[in-house]
Amino acid sequence: MTDADPLRLLAVHAHPDDESSKGAATMAKYVAEGVQVMVATCTGGERGSVLNPALDRPEIWERLPQLRVEEMARAREILGVQQEFLGFVDSGLPEGDPLPPLPEGCFALVPTEEAAAPLVEIIRRFRPHVVLTYDERGGYPHPDHIKTHDISVVAFEAAGDPERYPDLGEPWQPSKLYYHMTFTLTRVRALHEAMVEVGADSPYAEWLANWDPERDMSSRVTTRVPCAEYFPVRDAALIAHATQIDPNGRWFACPMDVQQRVWPTEDYELARSVVDSTLPEDDLFAGIRSEVPVP
Numbered sequence: 566m567t568d569a570d571p572l573r574l575l576a577v578h579a580h581p582d583d584e585s586s587k588g589a590a591t592m593a594k595y596v597a598e599g600v601q602v603m604v605a606t607c608t609g610g611e612r613g614s615v616l617n618p619a620l621d622r623p624e625i626w627e628r629l630p631q632l633r634v635e636e637m638a639r640a641r642e643i644l645g646v647q648q649e650f651l652g653f654v655d656s657g658l659p660e661g662d663p664l665p666p667l668p669e670g671c672f673a674l675v676p677t678e679e680a681a682a683p684l685v686e687i688i689r690r691f692r693p694h695v696v697l698t699y700d701e702r703g704g705y706p707h708p709d710h711i712k713t714h715d716i717s718v719v720a721f722e723a724a725g726d727p728e729r730y731p732d733l734g735e736p737w738q739p740s741k742l743y744y745h746m747t748f749t750l751t752r753v754r755a756l757h758e759a760m761v762e763v764g765a766d767s768p769y770a771e772w773l774a775n776w777d778p779e780r781d782m783s784s785r786v787t788t789r790v791p792c793a794e795y796f797p798v799r800d801a802a803l804i805a806h807a808t809q810i811d812p813n814g815r816w817f818a819c820p821m822d823v824q825q826r827v828w829p830t831e832d833y834e835l836a837r838s839v840v841d842s843t844l845p846e847d848d849l850f851a852g853i854r855s856e857v858p859v860p
């Protein structure tokens with residue numbers, strides 16, 4: 566790795582705060598190793614709620630879009646990453662039966678080829694070796710998360726092709742595309758059992774009881790990145806999204822030492838690769854590091 570051409574990692578996320586709950590410790594670890602890390606945030610999170618009871622006040626709701634930009638700026642500093650908004654509008658999480666239609670002009674309704682354009686531009690400018698995104702189900706059934714997956718796959722495949730998006734910069738082919746595999750049954754069950762063992766009050770019991778094993782992603786994990794020493798950085802970044810997280814809620818219920826001991830990694834599925842690497846991996850840059858010229 567050289568100063569002239571360091572390794573680069575691009576994480577594509579749907580809303581401000583998603584970067585702090587999925588892969589944040591991985592990013593902090595790579596930043597500490599000298600990797601350049603960029604977060605591309607598809608939407609401004611304008612349709613999010615105030616999820617922190619201590620901040621659930623009218624003056625907070627009024628300023629929510631601006632507050633989310635400010636919170637993102639704090640999280641960006643804590644994680645040590647660069648970050649850009651792609652400029653799409655949050656689709657909101659439709660609720661009810663039947664589901665209401667998505668709001669006009671929202672991210673999820675933008676045709677995928679068109680919505681991928683600003684991401685292609687970032688890939689060609691930032692030239693990441695590795696791109697992180699969500700799996701095809703969004704990792705969480707929010708229309709913006711599924712759209713984030715869709716545009717990431719299109720951009721990964723198009724950015725290196727000079728015939729696609731010809732006006733958006735010099736072609737650049739990232740080497741690897743990964744999906745976050747953060748909430749696997751295996752991990753949540755391990756954390757739950759460890760909490761029960763130390764006599765802590767586990768928030769996961771109900772979640773586990775309702776978990777459809779058919780929808781578990783554990784078997785898809787190809788890559789486990791050891792990053793336990795950066796879990797506190799992850800939590801600090803998450804807390805910076807003050808309107809979006811209850812500091813007394815489920816996210817922080819599992820004691821830090823239990824997490825670090827029981828599940829010291831963040832996990833991924835290698836979805837596309839143009840380089841050779843041996844699975845399972847413990848490094849997102851496996852197969853790439855040797856290709857970057859050393860002085």
Ligand SMILES: [Zn+2]
Pocket residue numbers: 579580583707710
């Ligand atoms: Zn989100």
